[in-house]
Amino acid sequence: MTLQIGIVGATGYTGSELVRLLHFHPHARIAAITSESHRGKHFSDIHPQFSGIVEQILIPVAELSAVDLDAVFLALPHGVSMDFAARFLDAGLPVIDFSGDFRLNGPDVYRDWYQKEHTYAAGFERAVYGLPELHRSAIAKADLIANPGCYPTSAILALMPLVRERLIRTDSIVIDSKSGVTGAGVKAKPVTHFSNVSDNFKAYGLKTHRHTIEIEEQLSAQGKEQLQVQFTPHLLPLDRGILTTAYLLPSPGTSPAQLEDAFQEAYRDEPFIRLRNDPPSLKDVRGSNYCDIYTTYDARTGRLIVISVIDNLVKGAAGQAMQNMNLRFGLEETAGFVQLPLHP
Amino acid sequence: MTLQIGIVGATGYTGSELVRLLHFHPHARIAAITSESHRGKHFSDIHPQFSGIVEQILIPVAELSAVDLDAVFLALPHGVSMDFAARFLDAGLPVIDFSGDFRLNGPDVYRDWYQKEHTYAAGFERAVYGLPELHRSAIAKADLIANPGCYPTSAILALMPLVRERLIRTDSIVIDSKSGVTGAGVKAKPVTHFSNVSDNFKAYGLKTHRHTIEIEEQLSAQGKEQLQVQFTPHLLPLDRGILTTAYLLPSPGTSPAQLEDAFQEAYRDEPFIRLRNDPPSLKDVRGSNYCDIYTTYDARTGRLIVISVIDNLVKGAAGQAMQNMNLRFGLEETAGFVQLPLHP
Amino acid sequence: MTLQIGIVGATGYTGSELVRLLHFHPHARIAAITSESHRGKHFSDIHPQFSGIVEQILIPVAELSAVDLDAVFLALPHGVSMDFAARFLDAGLPVIDFSGDFRLNGPDVYRDWYQKEHTYAAGFERAVYGLPELHRSAIAKADLIANPGCYPTSAILALMPLVRERLIRTDSIVIDSKSGVTGAGVKAKPVTHFSNVSDNFKAYGLKTHRHTIEIEEQLSAQGKEQLQVQFTPHLLPLDRGILTTAYLLPSPGTSPAQLEDAFQEAYRDEPFIRLRNDPPSLKDVRGSNYCDIYTTYDARTGRLIVISVIDNLVKGAAGQAMQNMNLRFGLEETAGFVQLPLHP
C-alpha cells in the first residue's frame, strides 16, 4: 500500500519538516504540495536543503482536487485551516490539521482564547485531538485529526500519568516551558530577528498563551475533573526543542513510588516516549519524534518535578502528524521514522 | 582618595570582569593581581581583550603582603577562599569574597550543603552578606563581605519585597532559573564543552543546588519566619545572564495592588534595580549592574509571577562586589559604573 | 566645553550604539534624538536596555531646527542621508554621516555601485572619508564626515600600511571577510531571521558588494596607483564583529621584515589599533573601538596573511563616528571611550 499524500502549505517549517519525514516513508508518497505565493516554483527553490531530493512543482491549492489523494495535511496558520478542513472533509478526504482550529472543545472556548469566530463549528464534533498516547484508538477512526500544539504536547505528556491517576493536587500545577524559535514560524518579524533572540532569553505570553486552555482541557478530560495550570512560555536562543519543567504537589496520601509507577504504567509500551534516569537535554531528541521524560520527588519540599523534552517540529508537529497518519491508516505506528536524534 | 586594590585570582571570569569594571573607577586603582599558575605573565596574556590596556604582571599571592593595599577581592573557588580570607583579615585588610565560603549562617549549614568542613568558622561572625538592597548599612561597616551567589542575587531581589511584607505563602515558592554558561567558570569541562551547550538546554542540580540554602536563609531572615524554596537551575546556550521566573501564592487577604506596591516601596530609590512594565530579556542588562524586575498577577489562577534578569558576572558577581566596595569605603554607590547594557 | 549633539535616526543599531557611547562622554550631550515612526515615545521604549538611563522623548527631524546643536549624526540608510546632509550643512551644522552616501569619489561611481542617482553631488567635494588612521588632519577641518563602512574599516586598516609603502602586488589582493548579523540592520527580514542565521554560515554579495569600491578607492589613493580587490563577505551566526582575512603577494624584492615594519610604522601611535602577536578573535574587541591586527608571512608559499578584527557597530560605525567627532572638535581623540571589550 502506498498512501497518496497532499500537503497544503509548503513554505513554513512544519510543512518542510513533514516533507523531510515522509520522504523515506515506505508506505506514503507526497503526491502534491501546495503554495499560493510560490506556485510554479520547485519545492527546493523555497527550501534549498532539498535540492536534488524533492524537486516537485508547487501547485495552488485549487488544483489539489485534480490529484488522487488518500489524505491531506494542513500546514496552515489557525484561522486559515478551518475553511480548508471543511472543504476537504466534504470531499471525503481525511484531514490532519497542524493549526489550533480544532484542538479545543468547541467554538465558544475557541472564540475566547483565539479572539476569532469559528467558521466550521461542526468540525469540533468530528475532530480528534491527535496525541496518540492519549487518543490512539480514536485517532485510528478519525477523519479530522487536530494535531496538538507543541507546548501542549510537551506539557500533557509530562502530566498525563499523574492527572489520570489523580495523584496530584489540581490547583498546584506550574508549567514553566522553554522553546526554540522555530515555534514562532518561518516569517521574519521582530520577535524572530536574530539579534533579538541570539544570546538572549525572555518570557512571553504570560497568563494568556493559547496553549494554556489546550493543556487544561486535555488534562481535565484525563483526570475527569476540572483543573487549571499556570503556563509560562520562554524563548530560547536556538532553533528546535521545547523543555518543560513542571512543578506539582502530590495529592494527600500519595507516595513517591506511586508517582513513579504512574509513568512506568502509562508509557511502558509507548514507542516514542523514553523515561530517563537523568535530566534530559534538548539535543537528546533533536530531529526525532521522541519525548524524553524525567521525574524526581523532592522529599524536602514535598514537591514533584517533571521534565520533558521534545523537538517542537517533530513530536511537536510534523512527526506527531506522521504518527497520526500511521495510526489512521492502520500502518505500524513507527513506520517511516528513520530520524535519530542529531547530537551534536 | 584612591583605593589601592588587590585582586586574588586573575584567571577566572569574575576576576577579569572585576578588572573591566574597576579600570575606569575614579577612586580605585588595581595595585596588584595574583595568579599562581600564570605568575610572571602579563594579565593580558591570559585575557587578550586587555592587550594594551591592562598589562600588569601577575604576582603570586605570597607577594601581596609587600603591596600597600586598602582592600582585597578574592576571586577564588569556595573551599579555597576561607583560608585567604582569614589571612587578610588578620593582616587588617578588608576582604570582599566572591566564593560561597561566608554566605551562609554558620559552619554547620555550610558542611551540610558544601560537603566540606569549614576552616575559619569565626569568619561567619564577621561576614556580612553583600547584597546592598538588603544589607546596605551593615556592608558599610563590614570587614568581610560575602559577595552573593549569582542565582541568589536574581532570586532574592525578585522575592524580598514580598517576603519582607509577608505577602506570600512561604510554602508556595517555586524558583525556576535559567543561567548562561559563564556561571560554570572558565575551566574547560564537559558541562561547558561547546557542543554540549550550544543549541541545547537542560536542567541540573535539581533539589540539591547550594544556592537553595543561600536563598532560603536570606529570605527567611527578611520575612522573620522560616521558608522553603523549590529552586531549579537550567543551563542556557549563551554566555551571560540569569533569568529567574518565580511562582508564588499571595497570602490570604493580600490584594494585587499590595503586591505591586511592595516592589515600588522596596526599590524606588535603588540605583541598580529597574521595575519594568514588560517582561525583560537578558540583553537588557548584559554587561551592566542592573537587575530588571517584572511582576504580574494572574487573576485566573490566583498566582503571582515575578521575573528578574541580571548579568551573572556583573550584578551576580563583580559588579555587586564593586558596589559593595563603594559602600564600604563611603564612595558614591554608583561610582565607576560606566558600563551600559550591551544590546545587541 | 559641552557639545550639543543631535542624532537623526534612533531606531537602528548604529543609532542606539551611538547613544551608548556618547552617554558617558565628558564633553558631549545628546540634545535631541529623532524618529519619525516613533515620535513622542521615549528612546527607552524602543531600546529597553536604556530604561531609566536614556528617557529622552523622540522628536521628528523637522523639530530639530529648534534645538541648539553643535553637530548632527545621521544614522540613516544610504539614499536617505544625502538630503538631510545637504539640509544640515546649509544650516551651518557639521554632519557625521553613517551611510554610504558620501564615501565614494563622486556621483558617477556612486551611481554605478549604488544603482541610484545622487541628489547632492556637491557634497562629495566637502566630504572627508572619516577613517582617522588615514585622514586625521582632514577630518579635523571637515564639515561633512563620511563615516566609513564596517567592512571597509576592517579591510582598509588591514592593508593600508602595505599599500602605502607599495609592498604588495596590487593585483593579488584577496579579502575574505566574515561579519556578524547587526551589519544587516535592525529590520526583520529573511536574511536576519534567527533560524536562517543561527548554526548557519554562508557567503553573499560575491563580486558586487558596494564596499568593494569603497575599499578600492581608499587604498588606491593611499598607494597612489589603481588597485583592485577581490572582496567576499560572509554572514556569521553572531551579533557583532567583523574578521577579515586578507591574502597578499609581496612586491618583488620585499622582505618579510619590511612587511612587518610597515605595520609598526603606521600604527605605533594609534590609540585604537593593537598589533597582536597571535590571531585575534572577535570577542577581543567586542563592544570596544579597537581594531586588532595580526600579520604573518608564509615562507613556504611566499604569501602574506593579514587578519583584522573590529566590532562593526563600534569601530565599524558609532565608535568611529565618536572618534571623528572628537577630532573635529579638537577634543582628545580617545575622549569618552570607556567601553572595554566584553569577553566573554
Next chain:
Amino acid sequence: MTLQIGIVGATGYTGSELVRLLHFHPHARIAAITSESHRGKHFSDIHPQFSGIVEQILIPVAELSAVDLDAVFLALPHGVSMDFAARFLDAGLPVIDFSGDFRLNGPDVYRDWYQKEHTYAAGFERAVYGLPELHRSAIAKADLIANPGCYPTSAILALMPLVRERLIRTDSIVIDSKSGVTGAGVKAKPVTHFSNVSDNFKAYGLKTHRHTIEIEEQLSAQGKEQLQVQFTPHLLPLDRGILTTAYLLPSPGTSPAQLEDAFQEAYRDEPFIRLRNDPPSLKDVRGSNYCDIYTTYDARTGRLIVISVIDNLVKGAAGQAMQNMNLRFGLEETAGFVQLPLHP
C-alpha cells in the same frame, strides 16, 4: 547480505555519528563497539540521544577478536590508529580508518607534518585515500581505506575538476575555510570551551595545519603536477559544517564556460554532490552526506571563486566512511543514507 561491523572508539563524535548512520543501513549491523574508558557501560550511557535505541554494551578492543566481523572502522586519533590498523589488517579484516595516519604519501611526509614517527610504514602501500569522487574504483578493492580529513574533503571537492583539467594556475590557490567546533573533537579543552567559541570567531593553524599537505598531495596527483595551496582554517560558533571559499586564477586561455563545464563534467553523476546556482549555506547539508558546490567567475578581477559546504561529521567523516564501506562491499553507493539535511 548483512555486514558485521566493528567500531573501535565509541566516545568521540565521529564514532557516535557512524552509529547514527549505520543504524538504519539495510545491509550492515553494528556487531560491536569498543571503548577502553567506558567498557561495560551501555553505548547510550555515553551518548544519551541513543537511549532505548542503541543499548549495546561497550567492550574493550581486546575482545573484538572474539566477534565475527566483516570490517572495522577506526574512530581513533592519529598516532593511535596506526597500530590498530596493522593488527586488524594482519587478521585479515578490512579497515576504514578515520585518522590521518594513512592519508599521506608516505612515512617521511607524515613525520614532517605530524611530528611523529610512523610505526606502520607498510600501511601506506596498502592504503587508498577514501574520497569516492576521486578514487572510487580503488576503494572498491582496498583493504585499508584512509578516510579523508574534513577540511580536505571540502577543499579537494571544490578544486578537483579544475585541477584535473589544468584550468587554474597552480600557484594561485587560496583556500579560506570555516569549520564548526565538532571538528575539534569531543574532549573538553580551552579551544572548545563554550565561552571561547560562542559569539566568537577566529583563524587558527595558519600556514601549518596538517590538512594543507593532504590537500596538496591529492590535488597534485589529480593535476599530475606539483601544486601548493594557501590553507587557512577558522573556527565558527556552531557545531557542524565546513564552508570553504576558494580563490583561483584561471590558466591563460581558459574561458569561464570551461571552468563551469569542468564541474558539470566531473560531478554530473555523483550521488552526493550538488552543483548549486546560489551560494550554499551550512544548514543546506547539515546532518547529510551532501557536498554542495557553487562557482562564480568575476570578470572584473579575472578570478574564479568556488564555495563548498559539507557536514564535517558526515561527508567529512562518518558518512564518507559509510559511503566507502558501500563501495568496498559492492553495495549500492547510497545504501543506508536516509539522513536528509536538517534545516532549520
